[in-house]
Amino acid sequence: MSVLPEFREVMASPLRHDLTELPGLDYLSSPTGAIKEAQELAAAAFGADATWFLVNGTTVGIQAAVLATCGPADALILARNCHLAAFSAMALAGCHPIYVMPVQDENLGIAHGITPDALRRAFSNASSDGRHVGAVLVVCPTYFGITSDIAQLASICHEHGAPLLVDEAHGGHFAFHASFPAHALAQGADVTIQSTHKVLSSLGQSSMLHVKGDRVSHECISRALQTLQSSSPSYLLLASLDAARAHAQLPDTFQEPLDAAAAARQLLRELPGSGLLDDHIQTGTDGIHGVDPLRLTLVANSLGMSGFALDDLLQREFGVCAEMSTDKTVVFALGPGSRMEHVRQLAAALSSIRGRSRSPSQQRSQPPLQSAAARSSLPEMRLTPREAFFARTARVSAHEAVGRICAELLCPYPPGVPAVVPGELLTTDVIEMLRQVASGGGKVAGAADSSLETFAVILEAS
Ligand SMILES: Cc1ncc(COP(=O)(O)O)c(C=O)c1O
Missing domain, CATH: 3.90.100.10 (Orn/Lys/Arg decarboxylase, C-terminal domain)
Structure with a gap:
């Protein structure tokens, strides 16, 4: 993994740095010193008014955001494809769910974003049922890097007096390069939660929750996080969040990964029989506002096998680890540290697999x-x-x-x-x-x- 050199030094002797809430090291639940300063630097970098460091992933951030905005008398409008954390959040908050279906690509069997019309219908259902909507929660980007039209969704939410919470687990890098889709806070979202450990360079389990504007109370977020997080947070995780922020802000952190992603697209397009999600979708259409250039989704069955089988083969025989697979696709996540050599390794592996797979005309057609x-x-x-x-x-x-x-x-x-x-x-x-x-x-x-x-x-x- 590519990390800030100073953080690599910390990780060279992790036991020395595995500290606790000692004098001078500040308190995560009520920060006034180093953690406060690091969170303020993060807020400025990620386009937020306030940022909270999380030591139990985006999972705890989603739970805290829902607890801070919805009580037992409220409804939460949420995308039906939200992460499990949204369902545990509702068990904690006791709120009533109103689901919004994402646009679904029946051919590839994947879910995309939420349309403004679908959100308007959900508000209208809430109103006919006499329910007060505490908040709206959507996932953006999806695992496949597809973004929704957050600006429109936010403006619909705000017309109805509800904050928009965005599970931006896979979009922590969006604020750091003009080639990425605009991040959700920049488009009017009130809260975003990002798995800094997924797409930036912090340690596993460390994430961030950002708030912009005054629709969501900072005090309520702090109280929810105090309720849900450990009173002995790992300082290695906290330090890694600060380092990931500084690393993301370096001017060239994303240039090589972006060049590598562009080269990968070109190489994969040249490979006979392979297909990319980019060629199956049209941005600017329903539920597909934009695409993260660092997500590379290969349509696997053009290589004569399912996405699950291709993912397994790539890992076992070629040491290439995908982010996830479905029956028809394999998703690769590039990030800081992704280099041209990784792209060449992937292209060589696919080319070798292609050589031994059945041609598309010999394939058994897959059930629908x-x-x-x-x-x-x-x-x-x-x-x-x-x-x-x-x-x-x-x-x-x-x-x-x-x-x-x-x-x-x-x-x-x-x-x-x-x-x-x-x-x-x-x-x-x-x-x-x-x-x-x-x-x-x-x-x-x-x-x-x-x-x-x-x-x-x-x-x-x-
Ligand atoms: C869209 C989405 N939201 C939330 C989460 C939970 O994030 P974390 O693992 O950081 O708790 C995940 C994890 O895979 C995810 O994919």
């Missing part, structure tokens, strides 16, 4: 997983995420589970949009769709029984 899973209607919600979290549960056969309230979050990949979440009704249609995805080579995340023979359901009081 995506259209099975790309649902626009949602199961009926019987309990809120909080009620479902505290309810008693039992594991029953799939047959017995039909018509019962689900206790698991079951998310088929593709398209990475939960089919059912705790508190919603399990139906024959949902179970069949999940089985179709699994038998077609997809995955169902969250299913404790991966055979999908049994499901956890809620025991209703008789």
Whole structure:
């Protein structure tokens, strides 16, 4: 990993630097010294009014942002493809979810962004149900680097008096180069949470939460973080956040990765049979406002295999680690430290795999997983995420589970949009769709029984 030289020195003797809240080292929960100064430098660098360092990833930032804005009497409008942390946040806050479906690409089986119209409909549903909306939460960019039209989403939220919270886990670098899409705070978002450890150079588990404007109370964010974070934060994680900020601000941190990403696109386009997501989508259309140039999504089945198989092969035989894979795609994340040699390594690996794979005309056509899973209607919600979290549960056969309230979050990949979440009704249609995805080579995340023979359901009081 490419890091600031000063931080490399710290990491040369981690035990010496694994300190705690000693005099002079400040307190994460009420900073007045070094941590305050580091957070202020971060706020200035990331375009925020205030920044909080997080030691339990973006997960804790999402939970804190929801707790700070939504109480049990409020609704949270959220994209249905939000991270698991959004669902645990609702269990903590006790708020009522109103879901917005992301635009889905049925061909590739992936979810993109949220459209302004879909958000307007969610506000109108909230209003017809007489619900006060505490906040709106969306994911931007997606795993695939696709951004939503945050400026429009923010202005709709603000018209309705609600703050826009953006899970920008994969967009921590956006503030640092003109080639990246504009970061969410610059477009009017009120809160962003970024996995600094994913796309910048901080240590695993360290993230940042940024606030801009006065729609979200700084005090409420601090109180939520005091409730959720350790009182013994790791100073290695905190130091790595400060170093990642300084590293991102160096003038040439992103130039080589950007050049490498451009070269990778060119090399992959020249490779017969390979395809890139960029060539399948059109920016400026519904749910696809922009694309992160440092995300490279390969359409894998043009190489004669599924994305899962290609990902596995690249890792086992060629030492190339992708960020994630779906049945049809493999996503590569470039960042500080990505070099031309890595791109050459990837192109050579793909070329070798290409040489031994079946030609596209010999491939077995894949079952239409995506259209099975790309649902626009949602199961009926019987309990809120909080009620479902505290309810008693039992594991029953799939047959017995039909018509019962689900206790698991079951998310088929593709398209990475939960089919059912705790508190919603399990139906024959949902179970069949999940089985179709699994038998077609997809995955169902969250299913404790991966055979999908049994499901956890809620025991209703008789
Ligand atoms: C979109 C998104 N949001 C939130 C998270 C959680 O982030 P962290 O692992 O930093 O807690 C992830 C993790 O993969 C993610 O992909």
